[in-house]
Amino acid sequence: MARFHDLEVKDVREETSDTVSVAFNVPEELSDAFSFIQGQYITLRAEISGEDVRRSYSICSAPKEGELRVAIKKVDGGKFSTYANEELKAGDVLKVMPPQGRFYTELDQNNAKHYVAFAAGSGITPVMSIMKSVLTEEPKSNFTLFYGNKNTGSIIFKEDIEDLKNAYVDRLSVYHVLSRENPGADLFYGRIDEEKCGRFCQMLFDPAGVDEYFLCGPEAMIKLVTNELEAQKVDKKRIHYELFTSPDQPNAAQHATSRKKSKSTGEKVDSAEVKVIVDGEESIINIASDGDSILDAALKAGVDVPFACKGAVCMTCRGKILEGDAEMEKNYALLDEEVEQGYILTCQSHPTSKNVTVSFDE
Template sequence: MFHPLRVREVERLTDDSVAVTLTVPPGLREAFRHTPGQHIALRRIVDGEEIRRTYSICAPATQDPLDPELRVGIRLVDGGEYSTYALKELAVGDTVEVMAPTGRFVLEPRPGHFAAIVGGSGITPVLSIAATLMAREPEARFCLIRSDRTAASTMFLEEVADLKDRYPDRFQLVTVLSREEQQAGLPSGRLDEERLTQLLPALLPVADVDGWFLCGPFGLVQGAERALRGLGVARNRIHEEIFHVDQGTGTASVAAVAAPAHSTLTATLDGRSGKWPVQDGESLLETVLRSRADAPYACKGGVCGTCRAFLVSGEVRMDRNYALEQEETDAGYVLACQSHPATPEVELDFDR
């Protein structure tokens, strides 16, 4: 469900990014209280067409029940309809349609040693994770390794610098610029698998890190995961979020299964069940949307995880999956936007 929220502030971060703060009315404050690392979906109707995009919350998760801060970072994407609107038109006082926070790229504050490898706008959810952890857990440490093109293109530069100043003994910052030399610090260049394999053991005790958070472009996240696995890090200590994947990028698909000639989908959503025929070529999300406009989704690209559903019965084929952890797929969860029936009868539960 989407709620109209008023824009409190639009802050220019770089030439191609802004931070947007939204006012949450008293009656919705519990609904919009977020766990560090979660995101929200924003919706806009243009010429009768619905545009949805997902943006991560960058604000710390406040413990103050009276004023949860809802602030997101938005970077301009080439051809991006919503990001273009946000940077060029969105103004204080405007109303934005917003879905309640969701997502499982999260860290509940607890003692331990944590680290993140981020690229570009991948800093957005990690900023919330790190700031909340530092403020609420005095026995925690955090190492942030961030990659950006240039200093001028770096989002939340001041906020990250403030964390380093406030928690010098517990917050470690490593910055790499891919297209600009720094006066101090690491040489410029991309953070690929080979470089990370050499760099990480020199920065921190890799095996002692309780959780790794990887966020950013597909190539960086995949390279970082391979480097960590090569260094002996268990898969369940690695958490990933990818903001965008090009259509031509290799996918993480379920093994191909021949599609039946005719399939029927039964789906439960908000306590109500329905049964519909699956039309040729459409995803299971599209099947539900034909009758239930309230079906949850944001990106339709297998990236955000908003359309996660439990596969109650039957089999499906997923085209892409960049949102669900291995434990989730093993437990029976699928992405409805990427799932196609592989048996005549399929049942999904969006409420689990």
């Protein structure tokens, strides 16, 4: 089960007026636990105004850089992001969960691939890690980045991207797309959507010649770009995406308030007895099927279950159904095979049978 470790903040660097990047000192004994793959994220935890706040942030450094660094953009009303931008400083200690996530493909120095990334705002964070890793570890691969922002001033890692362009002039192409500042060409003015993506495909790259696509930004951008790429006959398997929900927004999905139908019996259940197994310890919790998620019910019952985003994205709350059934409201993290094997995101799951056993140890 995922655990938090105390890590000291090495430095806090201002990237734009509303974004900082935060690096951590990782002690020798935790270096294996905190080794990471390009594109992964870590979950941070701090007590802010008496509240236990947890948020996941993508790593912007490349594994070979020997540094664990994330970028944190301040969002309106965001507890953690405001704290990180306004108060956090070198020497502070945060609770940090080891890196997680699947937003990557295996790198190989013999690869001669073309990667295309679409990022918007702080969606650049994991893309930076991927882009740097591809350019340094795959000398025969090319990378094309489309990066959407409001204006020039809001471009995160602007200078780092320029430096990369200069260092890899033959293998890296970068196109900035601005929504509130006309860069002088209509093609790059506006938001990254289906129409823009279609024009980029026509004018700037051949979708048939691209090996991997990486998409990171708000859900709308990911959907629109995915639609267009699929319309261009791009194989779904080549499209990798990392959704960022604004972690301080409440879960947008309303879970059904009606009683849920059990898959196994065909009967509706009003409530269920849920056995939760964590670190080999069993707890029994009664949950109304239109009430709390399994995760929330377990937390209210005082069970120390792991979680971070509560938004179906980070997978920290993953459990496996050993008995009974449950239904997920949303799932952006689990693969189809995992769902078939009985894995659930407990933050999204409601029991749909009278008795359910969920293990966090599987």
